[in-house]
Amino acid sequence: MTEPMRQYSATVEHRPIERVFIANRGEIALRIIRACHDLGLEAVAVYTKPDANADFVRLADDAWALDGAGPAETYLSIEKMIDAAQRAGADAIHPGYGYLAESPDFAQAVLDAGLVWVGPPPQAIDRLGDKSGARAVAEAAGAPITKGSDGAVDDIDDALAIAEKIGYPIAVKAVYGGGGRGFRTAASAAELPDALAGASREALSAFGRGECLLEQQIVNPRHIETQCMVDGNGRVLVASTRDCTLQRRNQKIIEEAPAPFLTDEQIATVTQASKDILSEVGYVGAATCEFLLGEGGTLTFMEVNARIQVEHTVTEEVTGVDLLAWQLRIAAGESLPEEFPAPRGHSIQFRINAEDARLNFFPATGRIGRYIEPAGPGVRVDSGVHHGIEVGVDFDPMLAKLIVTGEDRAHALARARRALGEYTLDGVKTLLPLHRRLVNEPAFAEDFSVSTHWLQQTYMPTFDDPEDPMAQQTQDGSDVIDIVVEVEGHRLTVKVPAELARPAQAGARPRKGRLRRRGSSRTDNASALTAPMQGTIVSVDVEPGAVVETGDTLAVIEAMKMEQPLKASRPATVSKIAVEAGSAVKAGTVLIEFED
16 A cells, blocks of 8 residues: 655744754754854753763753664654753754754654744755655756666666666665765676665664665766755855765765866856756755766766755855854744855865774774864864763764865865864874875875765775874873973973873882784784674674685674674684674674684
């Protein structure tokens, strides 16, 4: 029996607001709080136990705790969000980005509860959030699109038949995915089953829906987007273009505005297409229209994000427009000006994620030790963390965003080198070492010959060189201390293990053996594969007796809403499987054992 189509509101009521409930966490929750305070509004935070001491909780005017663990039981629960907002006495809800921000069901529930929804009408979210529907909207609006399935594929047989007509390589996209989650590629029919299963599984975990569509993959593209704002009268303003080409696992790590090295014609194309698409669906609020720029200069519409974006910051810096404040002002019934200021200068954002770039960007955990943010001209930090914060596995790994602005791109890069050098974050592995290298990489900093796959496929193999001093592992910040010494009048700061610096207890035996750099021992001959961190086993891809080669996938673990394949570091024979799909494991848990 076919499920009846949901009915969503095509418009939203805009009225004065005084108290805003923030259905999100971390740095975006803090950013919304600051926008509320700038407008004289009260901000209400909602938090889980791990975030009890977070800055967004401390700086909100009011805060309410959520029961449950992980996104599904907390920030993805529409019932809990509405209930908390009503108990807090809020008259509006701002969803931030991620979680329920692009859920038409949530938007409709907010309106049904008599609250102001700080976002587009549910019907517009529904038409654009469904990627197959967004393709139809773009086609109706005359925007450039690529070949693809008419909607979600039914199963792998359907997918294989459609892919054969479209032609490989194929991009598999979760219909309700976003932020790079629920996206895979397949270069052949042999790769498509795993790609479809992985995209569906990841989207189901992050967004609660696993349907996928297929599109012809654009080879070696750049990722171009427009930051748009639409008021209740239908006026659409495009504040600036952005480039978000540097990505890992189809998720952005560096973004900049305006997008460099575009022709006037290309800018005009994405600007007009964005206006036409948003007008087609009766959009209201902040939106980002995303496009791929192929090697031959051809632009192709990709999707619309019906919310504020992580990278909104760089547009704010080059235009002087407070986009978060405008979201709230539009929700309160205000009209946009005739035009936004034209972009001036150049701004670059670096995502400070808790990830180990040397281990295929695997999520990292730990307690933040020293934390010192950079400052000075042209430097902005949007952060959700501070000293002592525990970084766990339940939520997104992004800890902060460093935004650096200059008179032009070269000036912004120069300031970025200075700011990244000043940034100190100990105790948790982050992308800071990678960013420090990238701002000096000619392919990115000079000729801009990068593509969306360049970082992982071309650059990371060189970054992963064990002889590279930037790749050497060091003691976690939680168990090292700085000692200042002077050598012939030269002041030096030396990091030493805290254990060595503690006074010896009376009667204690002297330490024996040599000091060994953390992480320097070889693990190629390990007799077992262990979990690198706490998470959930998605799949086990080998059986006892299987002979594996270096690089073969042994299992897949999910943590921080991302899947990570665990690969063999040497040829071996599997002797025992210690876990099964669905198992929750802690760091160090033995997953697979090998024969001696």
